[in-house]
Every structure is written in C-alpha cells, then in structure tokens.
Amino acid sequence: MDFFAKNIWITGASSGIGKAVAIEISKAKTNLILSGRNESKLKEVAAQCKKNGSxxxxxxxDLGDEKSVVSAAEAVLSKKIKIDALYHFGGISQRSFVNETPxxxxxxxxxxxxxxxxALTKAVLSRMAENGGGQIAVTSSIVGKFGFPYRSAYAASKHALHGFFESLRAENKKNNIRxxxxxxxxxxxxxxxxxxxxxxxxxxxxxEGQEKGKSAETTAKIICRKLKKEQKEILVGGTELLMVYIRRFIPSLYYYMSSRVKPL
Ligand SMILES: NC(=O)c1ccc[n+]([C@@H]2O[C@H](COP(=O)([O-])OP(=O)(O)OC[C@H]3O[C@@H](n4cnc5c(N)ncnc54)[C@H](OP(=O)(O)O)[C@@H]3O)[C@@H](O)[C@H]2O)c1
Structure with a gap:
C-alpha cells in the first residue's frame, strides 16, 4: 500500500494514535477523511495534514450511534470517492471490575x-470491493489477545474485533480486501x-503504564511502515508485548501474572 494520492479514511483521528497516524500519512501527499466526534480537534489535525501537502x-x-455512522458513510460514498483504505482507531477503554459494572x-x-x-466497515466494504479492493485496518489491543483485570468489556470488545475481521479477511480475499x-x-x-x-x-x-508508554508519534511511524507492507498483525509497543507470547506459549505463567496485576 503506497499512501501517495490515495483516499484514506481514518477514525479516531482527533487524538492519540489515530491523530499521529493521520499526520504521518499526510507527509505522503494523500487525501484524508478524518473522523471522530470532536470537530475542533479534527479541524486542527486537518490543518496539520494540509500543511504537510495532503x-x-x-x-x-459517534461510533456509539449507528445512524450517525451510516449517514456519514452515505455522505462520503455519495461523492463517488473511491476509498482505498479505511483505518479504524476510534475506541474507548474501561476502568471497572466485572462485578461492579452494569x-x-x-x-x-x-x-x-x-x-x-x-457498521462503518459494512457501509464501505461493498463499494471498496466493487472498486477493485482496498485495505482495512482495525485497532485491537494486546488485551484483544488475553484478558486483563479492570478491562473486561474492553478486552472482550477487542477480542470480538479479531474474530470479525479475520472472518472478513477470509471472505474477501477474492475481492482484494487486505x-x-x-x-x-x-x-x-x-x-x-x-x-x-x-x-x-x-x-x-x-x-502509570500509559505515562511510560511509547509515544504516539513513534507508534504511528511503526504502524505506517507495517501498513505499507500490509502486515496482517501489527504488534507495537514495549516489553509488555511479551505478554502476548507468554499467554500463547506459557499459559500457566500468564494465569499467575494476570491474577497479580494491580488494577490501575
Ligand atoms: N493507548 C494505548 O495504550 C492503546 C493500547 C491498545 C489499544 N489502543 C487502541 O488504540 C485506539 C486509539 O486510542 P488512543 O490510545 O489514541 O486513545 P485516545 O487518545 O483516547 O483516542 C481515541 C480516539 O477514539 C475516538 N472516539 C472515542 N469514542 C468515540 C465515539 N463514540 N465516536 C467516535 N470516535 C470516538 C476519539 O475521538 P473523539 O473524542 O473526537 O470522538 C479519539 O480520536 C483505540 O481503539 C484504543 O482502544 C490504545
């Protein structure tokens, strides 16, 4: 995937990783659609992307409101824009125990x-296939690979994305959807x-964990490099990524470690 002159739709573009990816991609002189709820922050990101030549x-x-997602997609598709890539970064995390969370x-x-x-993927997918294909990226988390205290629904929602998008990939190889x-x-x-x-x-x-985390800008550079290569799974972070391999290869150690994690 070469970003130059492509039409790329990025959700979660007002903040954090999505914003940093939008700015990084904008250096390739491309055409961006930036989505989220916060208009003023998105306009600031758009201004930076334009300065970079895109x-x-x-x-x-609002990703929590299906109608708003579908009507946004209809508005974009009605302009006959060929979406070459749809990158999902929009999402919210959680800080609450299972037994206290309604x-x-x-x-x-x-x-x-x-x-x-x-909902957004479904709205875009058929047109992307009709246009000869495209790239879809979705943002999970390491807790999409294992459960984690204080994040039950968040981890579950990220696990669900793996199941959905792996199935979508398998169904749409023939449509050149990567x-x-x-x-x-x-x-x-x-x-x-x-x-x-x-x-x-x-x-x-x-x-504390977030504070010590990799910067969004470095993360964006790594993600963009791997998106260009159309890598199927893009792991990005620090030593905490080891937990993915511990869960897979030494599950007993994961069970022990996860039960000892401090909730915050
Ligand atoms: N940071 C991490 O350590 C980490 C680790 C694993 C996975 N992730 C994932 O990475 C993605 C980006 O997160 P981030 O770290 O960049 O966090 P962030 O700075 O809080 O950004 C979250 C983005 O999601 C958008 N968003 C949230 N709720 C939304 C809604 N109801 N409708 C539309 N957009 C919504 C926000 O835009 P508006 O406020 O404008 O709506 C914002 O642009 C998320 O999917 C997150 O789960 C992050």
Whole structure:
C-alpha cells in the first residue's frame, strides 16, 4: 500500500494514535477523511495534514450511534470517492471490575469499539470491493489477545474485533480486501483519561503504564511502515508485548501474572 494520492479514511483521528497516524500519512501527499466526534480537534489535525501537502476533510460521527455512522458513510460514498483504505482507531477503554459494572456500560463499550467499527466497515466494504479492493485496518489491543483485570468489556470488545475481521479477511480475499489488525501495547495517549468507569464517567487519570508508554508519534511511524507492507498483525509497543507470547506459549505463567496485576 503506497499512501501517495490515495483516499484514506481514518477514525479516531482527533487524538492519540489515530491523530499521529493521520499526520504521518499526510507527509505522503494523500487525501484524508478524518473522523471522530470532536470537530475542533479534527479541524486542527486537518490543518496539520494540509500543511504537510495532503487534502483533509472532516466527517463527524459517534461510533456509539449507528445512524450517525451510516449517514456519514452515505455522505462520503455519495461523492463517488473511491476509498482505498479505511483505518479504524476510534475506541474507548474501561476502568471497572466485572462485578461492579452494569451491563449497559459493557454494551456501551461494545457499541463504540465493536458495533460502530463494524457498521462503518459494512457501509464501505461493498463499494471498496466493487472498486477493485482496498485495505482495512482495525485497532485491537494486546488485551484483544488475553484478558486483563479492570478491562473486561474492553478486552472482550477487542477480542470480538479479531474474530470479525479475520472472518472478513477470509471472505474477501477474492475481492482484494487486505486486512491488518493493529495490536498496540501501552502507548502514551489520552486513552486512560478517556476510559470509562462503572458509571460511564471518564476515569480522568493518566495511568502509570500509559505515562511510560511509547509515544504516539513513534507508534504511528511503526504502524505506517507495517501498513505499507500490509502486515496482517501489527504488534507495537514495549516489553509488555511479551505478554502476548507468554499467554500463547506459557499459559500457566500468564494465569499467575494476570491474577497479580494491580488494577490501575
Ligand atoms: N493507548 C494505548 O495504550 C492503546 C493500547 C491498545 C489499544 N489502543 C487502541 O488504540 C485506539 C486509539 O486510542 P488512543 O490510545 O489514541 O486513545 P485516545 O487518545 O483516547 O483516542 C481515541 C480516539 O477514539 C475516538 N472516539 C472515542 N469514542 C468515540 C465515539 N463514540 N465516536 C467516535 N470516535 C470516538 C476519539 O475521538 P473523539 O473524542 O473526537 O470522538 C479519539 O480520536 C483505540 O481503539 C484504543 O482502544 C490504545
């Protein structure tokens, strides 16, 4: 995937990893559609992308509101824009224990992380296939590979993305749809500040793990390099990525370690 002169739709582009990826890709003189809910932040990102020589338009939607996602997709597709790539970074995290979290909070996390992402993908997929194919990237997490305390619905929503997008990839090889699943470890963004608690309120704390994480800019460079290669799984982060291999190859050690994790 060469980014030059392509039409690339990026969700979660107002902040953190999605914003850094948008700015990194914009250096390749491409055409960006930047999405999220925060219009002023998205306009700032669009301005930076334009300075780098790309075009950038802002399309607002709330991933938790299917209608807003579908109507945004209809608006884009009605302009006969050929979407070459759709990169999903939009998402929210969680900070609450299973036994204190009402089901509506679990559903809210799934609506944003899973159903919103799936709704946009479904809206774009057929047109992408008709146009000869394209690239879709979805952002999971290392906790899309194993469970983690205080993140039950978040981890579950990320596991669900793996199942959905692996199936989509298998079904659409014939349509030249290439799928990448991005699996970040700890990246220094506002994710823990924006994570929701048992009441659906922002956690509003920069967690220690996040604070020490890889910068969004370095992360974006790594992701873009691997997106260009159309790598199917893109792991990015620090030593915490080891846990993916521990879970797979030494599960007993993972069970022990995960039960000892401090919740925050
Ligand atoms: N940072 C990490 O350590 C880490 C680790 C693993 C996975 N991830 C994943 O990486 C992705 C990006 O997260 P980040 O770290 O960059 O966090 P972030 O700085 O909080 O950015 C989250 C992005 O998601 C968008 N978003 C959240 N809720 C939305 C909604 N209801 N509708 C539309 N957009 C919404 C936000 O845009 P608006 O506020 O404008 O809506 C924002 O652009 C997420 O999927 C996250 O789960 C992050």
């Amino acid at each position: 075009t950038a338009q802002v399309i607002l939607f 089901l509506d909070i679990d559903r809210k996390i799934f609506e944003v992380n899973f159903f919103g992402t799936v 799928v990448s699943v991005i699996i970040p470890g700890r990246i220094k963004t506002d994710i823990s500040l924006n994570a929701i608690d048992k009441n659906g309120q922002p956690h509003s704390k920069m967690d």
